[in-house]
Amino acid sequence: xxxxxxxxxxxxxxxxxxxYSCDSLxxxxxxxxxxxxxxxxxxxxxxxxxxxxxxxxxxxxxxxxESGLGPxxxxxxxGSCHAGDGKxxxxxxxxxxxxxQPNTAPDISIGGPQLQNRAIPGFEPETMPSxxxxxxxxxxxxxxxxxxxxxxxxxxxxxxxxxxxDSDGISGVPNYINPPSYFIPKPSHQPVGGQYIGRFGKKAAxxxxxxxxxxxxxxxxGVTSTFNPIDPHTGxxxxxxxxxQTIRDVVFYLHTLKAPIQRDADDSEVIxxxxxxxxxxxxxxxxxxxxxxxxxxxxxxxxTIFPYSDLLLHDMGSGLDDGATEGSAETFEWRTPPLWGLGxxxxxxxxxxxxxxxxxxxxxxxxxxxxxxxxxxSRDDFVALSDADKQALLKFLRSL
Amino acid sequence: xxxxxxxxxxxxxxxxLIAQVDQSLLKDDRSDSLENAMNMDALSNxxxxxxxxxxxxxxxxEADYKYIGxxxxxxxxxxxxxxVTLFITSSISxxxxxxxxxxxxxxxEEIAIEFAAMDVNFHPLLNLxxxxxxxxxxxxxxxxxxxxxxxxxxxIAMTQMLPATWSNVGFGLYGKMYQKDWAFGYEAYLTNGxxxxxxxxxxxxxxxxxxxxxxxxxxxxxxxxxxFTGKIAVxxxxxxxxxxxxxxxxxxxHEDDGLILDKPRRLDxxxxxxxxxxxxxxxxxxxxxxxxxxxxxxxxxxQYGEKQSGGFLDIVQxxxxxxxxxxxxxxxxxxxRLESVxxxxxxxxxxxxxIGDEIWAVVPGISFRxxxxxxFRLNYRYQEQTDILGxxxxxxxxxxxxxxxxx
Numbered sequence: 139x140x141x142x143x144x145x146x147x148x149x150x151x152x153x154x155x156x157x158y159s160c161d162s163l164x165x166x167x168x169x170x171x172x173x174x175x176x177x178x179x180x181x182x183x184x185x186x187x188x189x190x191x192x193x194x195x196x197x198x199x200x201x202x203x204e205s206g207l208g209p210x211x212x213x214x215x216x217g218s219c220h221a222g223d224g225k226x227x228x229x230x231x232x233x234x235x236x237x238x239q240p241n242t243a244p245d246i247s248i249g250g251p252q253l254q255n256r257a258i259p260g261f262e263p264e265t266m267p268s269x270x271x272x273x274x275x276x277x278x279x280x281x282x283x284x285x286x287x288x289x290x291x292x293x294x295x296x297x298x299x300x301x302x303x304d305s306d307g308i309s310g311v312p313n314y315i316n317p318p319s320y321f322i323p324k325p326s327h328q329p330v331g332g333q334y335i336g337r338f339g340k341k342a343a344x345x346x347x348x349x350x351x352x353x354x355x356x357x358x359x360g361v362t363s364t365f366n367p368i369d370p371h372t373g374x375x376x377x378x379x380x381x382x383q384t385i386r387d388v389v390f391y392l393h394t395l396k397a398p399i400q401r402d403a404d405d406s407e408v409i410x411x412x413x414x415x416x417x418x419x420x421x422x423x424x425x426x427x428x429x430x431x432x433x434x435x436x437x438x439x440x441x442t443i444f445p446y447s448d449l450l451l452h453d454m455g456s457g458l459d460d461g462a463t464e465g466s467a468e469t470f471e472w473r474t475p476p477l478w479g480l481g482x483x484x485x486x487x488x489x490x491x492x493x494x495x496x497x498x499x500x501x502x503x504x505x506x507x508x509x510x511x512x513x514x515x516s517r518d519d520f521v522a523l524s525d526a527d528k529q530a531l532l533k534f535l536r537s538l
Numbered sequence: 539x540x541x542x543x544x545x546x547x548x549x550x551x552x553x554x555l556i557a558q559v560d561q562s563l564l565k566d567d568r569s570d571s572l573e574n575a576m577n578m579d580a581l582s583n584x585x586x587x588x589x590x591x592x593x594x595x596x597x598x599x600e601a602d603y604k605y606i607g608x609x610x611x612x613x614x615x616x617x618x619x620x621x622v623t624l625f626i627t628s629s630i631s632x633x634x635x636x637x638x639x640x641x642x643x644x645x646x647e648e649i650a651i652e653f654a655a656m657d658v659n660f661h662p663l664l665n666l667x668x669x670x671x672x673x674x675x676x677x678x679x680x681x682x683x684x685x686x687x688x689x690x691x692x693x694i695a696m697t698q699m700l701p702a703t704w705s706n707v708g709f710g711l712y713g714k715m716y717q718k719d720w721a722f723g724y725e726a727y728l729t730n731g732x733x734x735x736x737x738x739x740x741x742x743x744x745x746x747x748x749x750x751x752x753x754x755x756x757x758x759x760x761x762x763x764x765x766f767t768g769k770i771a772v773x774x775x776x777x778x779x780x781x782x783x784x785x786x787x788x789x790x791x792h793e794d795d796g797l798i799l800d801k802p803r804r805l806d807x808x809x810x811x812x813x814x815x816x817x818x819x820x821x822x823x824x825x826x827x828x829x830x831x832x833x834x835x836x837x838x839x840x841q842y843g844e845k846q847s848g849g850f851l852d853i854v855q856x857x858x859x860x861x862x863x864x865x866x867x868x869x870x871x872x873x874x875r876l877e878s879v880x881x882x883x884x885x886x887x888x889x890x891x892x893i894g895d896e897i898w899a900v901v902p903g904i905s906f907r908x909x910x911x912x913x914f915r916l917n918y919r920y921q922e923q924t925d926i927l928g929x930x931x932x933x934x935x936x937x938x939x940x941x942x943x944x945x
Binding site: 146149152153160163164165166167168199200202203204205207211213214215218221222227228229231256257258259260261262263485486487488489490 | 799926935939
């Protein structure tokens with residue numbers, strides 16, 4: 139064999155080896171439980187296609203002045219606020235204002251209900267009117283929301299105790315809101331006086347994911363749609379800047395994002411931590427589980443989920459009373475935030491915790507210690523725990 | 539600025555008058571030996587298939603195969619022809635030359651005039667170039683031909699931060715001088731420039747290449763303000779070449795139809811580049827680093843950063859330099875590229891924490907050059923990219939195999 143043939147054979151072998159070793163060169167995928175994004179298990183192929191379209195619209199579509207951004211806005215894409223579908227960073231904190239009493243309309247004459255604190259070049263952003271109470275909201279995680287929407291109103295009302303009939307110090311009331319005109323009730327909805335139970339948002343002011351999504355396009359990005367054609371800058375109607383189809387795709391994506399998966403559930407300290415969680419009555423508001431009813435999406439039907447929330451409003455004390463509100467909520471009332479995915483918050487918040495409604499808590503412990511009102515007793519019980527029990531509880535919460 | 543333009547015109551006019559009086563006095567001493575060639579000569583020292591006639595035609599082709607994955611997900615096997623480029627050069631007279639480069643990217647989806655200029659040589663230190671000129675920012679922007687590089691991908695910092703290949707309509711001067719082992723060169727151009735899209739684009743970051751999508755920049759300036767690009771470079775035959783370049787101008791459309799739309803906003807870019815060949819080992823080292831400063835409205839989102847920096851370092855070591863596979867001048871190299879970009883240097887207003895939006899990559903590879911004009915390349919790429927919040931990085935790796943050849 140000539141040298142040339144040997145050289146050629148070596149070159150071919152090198153190429154073949156390189157191509158056949160391709161898969162071993164790809165970085166390993168993170169464990170499914172370490173990720174918040176991804177579809178719910180069991181979607182059909184057509185549902186996965188719809189999920190993918192929504193995924194692209196949610197995570198990849200960036201609005202520019204040419205495509206409808208602003209002129210005043212808070213963020214220029216869904217993904218800017220919800221990186222990896224997880225909790226957001228103070229960089230995209232929202233400020234809501236204009237309503238200081240329950241069951242009153244937000245005062246749009248002063249710029250409410252939301253501050254658009256950024257503007258495209260050449261425009262001036264909105265500024266907060268002086269002396270007006272406001273609430274800051276860090277963006278929540280968006281995973282598992284389809285399961286929460288699938289729950290019936292009755293399942294939510296089952297945990298309500300407005301008069302504290304069981305005398306445990308925990309009440310829990312729904313936020314009844316006036317739904318938008320495009321809201322289509324389902325048989326499982328139980329309106330009261332034409333108002334419906336809100337279940338999404340820090341004050342539970344959005345009745346469903348379409349309401350939440352349309353509001354985010356409009357108030358967060360200044361992008362109008364046929365659902366809400368009013369430009370937040372001028373207060374006048376304008377041509378739709380995002381299609382109905384895109385909004386429907388995003389809503390479907392949010393419907394079918396998987397629920398966060400608990401990690402280390404079998405760890406003895408995590409198990410002990412859950413026992414502590416139950417014993418100091420955190421679970422009265424952070425209700426561990428629900429079972430979804432039959433849904434129009436099979437993958438969401440009849441599933442036991444672990445959101446650790448009752449989706450109800452609770453008095454959280456004066457320390458968390460910002461003086462502003464939404465819907466029928468009092469200014470000191472907040473919806474119990476789901477705790478699922480809590481341990482993964484730093485993975486989407488730039489390596490740190492920014493907890494509570496406005497990100498003021500830099501750790502889970504600090505967040506617990508900021509609880510007041512109906513949660514005061516549980517908070518005090520937490521402070522009184524032994525170090526071992528405290529650490530077990532915190533480890534359990536980080537496992538969610 | 540007006541003074542500069544007037545000076546350029548006067549210089550041009552006076553030299554043209556001289557040329558019309560006695561063209562025989564003009565001697566073509568433009569061409570350099572390869573030893574004297576600098577980065578700035580990359581566009582004029584190209585390989586041409588036909589060079590004996592007044593019109594020379596050449597070009598290059600790049601093709602590659604990739605298998606790249608990110609965090610366990612891959613789109614599988616992918617074959618591409620990232621670009622086919624055609625050069626056409628014509629000697630109009632001994633001292634007037636037309637040069638051009640037409641690029642067909644992504645299978646012809648995009649056809650671009652990257653370079654189409656007339657060069658008039660008055661003196662080695664005074665040459666006029668006008669037309670579609672390649673702005674001399676950094677070295678890669680001008681010296682970007684695929685067959686010259688041992689890596690399948692172009693440097694990220696030079697193509698995703700700086701906008702290589704960045705060319706515009708305009709004109710300017712360049713020249714070179716020699717002193718023993720030393721060569722000195724300069725370039726200075728005024729061209730059309732950038733536009734609003736560098737801070738309002740779907741990349742969600744300050745992105746200079748966004749302006750390349752605006753084909754109208756070949757017809758008119760976006761704001762009536764010229765972009766200045768200048769470079770000085772010095773080369774020692776025994777040491778290597780060092781270049782310093784600067785590009786600046788107003789990028790935004792701040793006035794239209796007599797109406798004030800915004801204040802004029804500046805763009806400033808600094809770059810340093812170098813290359814050398816170590817005498818004992820023949821190791822070739824080339825690198826470039828650039829800094830971008832953009833006046834972004836402070837009422838806009840911090841997604842679009844005011845400062846950027848990034849660059850690359852290539853180390854190429856010939857390991858076999860002898861006839862192989864029947865090619866007499868074949869060379870087999872091992873190579874390594876290190877590259878990094880920070881698209882948003884700064885801290886968040888809200889938290890004071892560091893803004894992410896960074897990438898770094900390590901790209902080891904091997905290359906085989908059967909001739910000087912053709913290169914086969916096999917690279918392994920590993921890179922980590924963080925989002926603007928600095929969340930855990932997306933890890934990307936895989937292999938890239940390709941070839942590039944002049945024709």
